[in-house]
Amino acid sequence: MIRKFIFIPILLICLLSCKNVDIDKAVDLTFTTIQATEKAARPISDEEEYYVGRAVAARLLQYYPLYENSALTRYINLVGTTIALHSEKPFTFGGYHFAVLNSNEVNAFACPGGIILITKGMIQLAQNEDELAAILAHEIAHINHRDGINSIKQARWTEALTIIGTKAARQFGSEDLTKLVNIFEGSVDDIVKTLVVNGYSRSQEYAADETALSYLAKAGYNPYSLINVLERMGKYANVNNKGFFKTHPDPNDRIENIKDKIPSVNLDQTLFNKRLQRFNSFVKS
Numbered sequence: 178m179i180r181k182f183i184f185i186p187i188l189l190i191c192l193l194s195c196k197n198v199d200i201d202k203a204v205d206l207t208f209t210t211i212q213a214t215e216k217a218a219r220p221i222s223d224e225e226e227y228y229v230g231r232a233v234a235a236r237l238l239q240y241y242p243l244y245e246n247s248a249l250t251r252y253i254n255l256v257g258t259t260i261a262l263h264s265e266k267p268f269t270f271g272g273y274h275f276a277v278l279n280s281n282e283v284n285a286f287a288c289p290g291g292i293i294l295i296t297k298g299m300i301q302l303a304q305n306e307d308e309l310a311a312i313l314a315h316e317i318a319h320i321n322h323r324d325g326i327n328s329i330k331q332a333r334w335t336e337a338l339t340i341i342g343t344k345a346a347r348q349f350g351s352e353d354l355t356k357l358v359n360i361f362e363g364s365v366d367d368i369v370k371t372l373v374v375n376g377y378s379r380s381q382e383y384a385a386d387e388t389a390l391s392y393l394a395k396a397g398y399n400p401y402s403l404i405n406v407l408e409r410m411g412k413y414a415n416v417n418n419k420g421f422f423k424t425h426p427d428p429n430d431r432i433e434n435i436k437d438k439i440p441s442v443n444l445d446q447t448l449f450n451k452r453l454q455r456f457n458s459f460v461k462s
């Protein structure tokens with residue numbers, strides 16, 4: 178805001194110092210520039226995030242086919258939406274959707290806006306529903322933290338908003354539309370590359386684990402199950418260092434980060450056993 182107030186008089190003085198520019202035009206041009214600058218600085222909206230995330234999911238489905246098992250998919254959605262309902266953002270523009278990928282690779286992807294893809298291999302690594310919930314809670318935390326959408330290169334978004342901000346939709350020429358499509362595709366590339374190849378930063382991963390602990394506790398799951406599943410991931414990573422382990426810090430480092438941060442909860446063993454029974458019937462059968 179302070180910058181804006183400094184910016185207005187400076188721009189006006191510059192414009193008025195040019196002999197051929199009248200005051201009305203100068204004021205008009207100044208405010209158009211301010212409007213465009215403000216729009217270029219706005220964050221990506223929930224609706225825009227949803228459309229980018231949907232395209233990211235579609236791209237991932239080109240590499241990993243869907244596992245078409247409606248009973249298992251319904252169950253993963255039940256556990257996932259239970260966790261999401263206890264997050265900071267229980268509802269997103271397009272809602273949360275969980276799908277299973279037909280791959281034995283241990284991996285999971287949180288697409289911006291609420292689509293979460295988890296491989297059969299990752300589901301099978303979990304030994305009970307609480308561990309499955311821990312894996313999904315970590316992914317939901319990435320969505321709530323907007324880690325995926327933040328991996329879009331800033332220059333792309335600034336360019337998109339400059340085009341969007343300075344023209345009404347009906348004024349877009351074919352050149353503008355081509356540019357916008359290229360920016361959209363480039364944004365999807367940025368996210369897919371981060372999810373599949375580069376991974377997030379260590380601090381983003383640690384933050385997702387810490388947030389996952391609070392979701393688990395609020396939803397009535399055992400937060401310690403995150404440590405249990407990370408221990409199993411650690412053993413697995415020793416023999417197969419691909420997929421999830423390529424894009425995430427060493428599971429032992431993740432355990433070290435959260436081991437003193439586990440929230441204390443009163444666990445109901447009867448409910449845990451019921452959840453385990455349910456897990457076995459959908460996952461182990």
Ligand SMILES: [Zn+2]
Nearest residue numbers: 319382385425
């Ligand atoms: Zn992660």
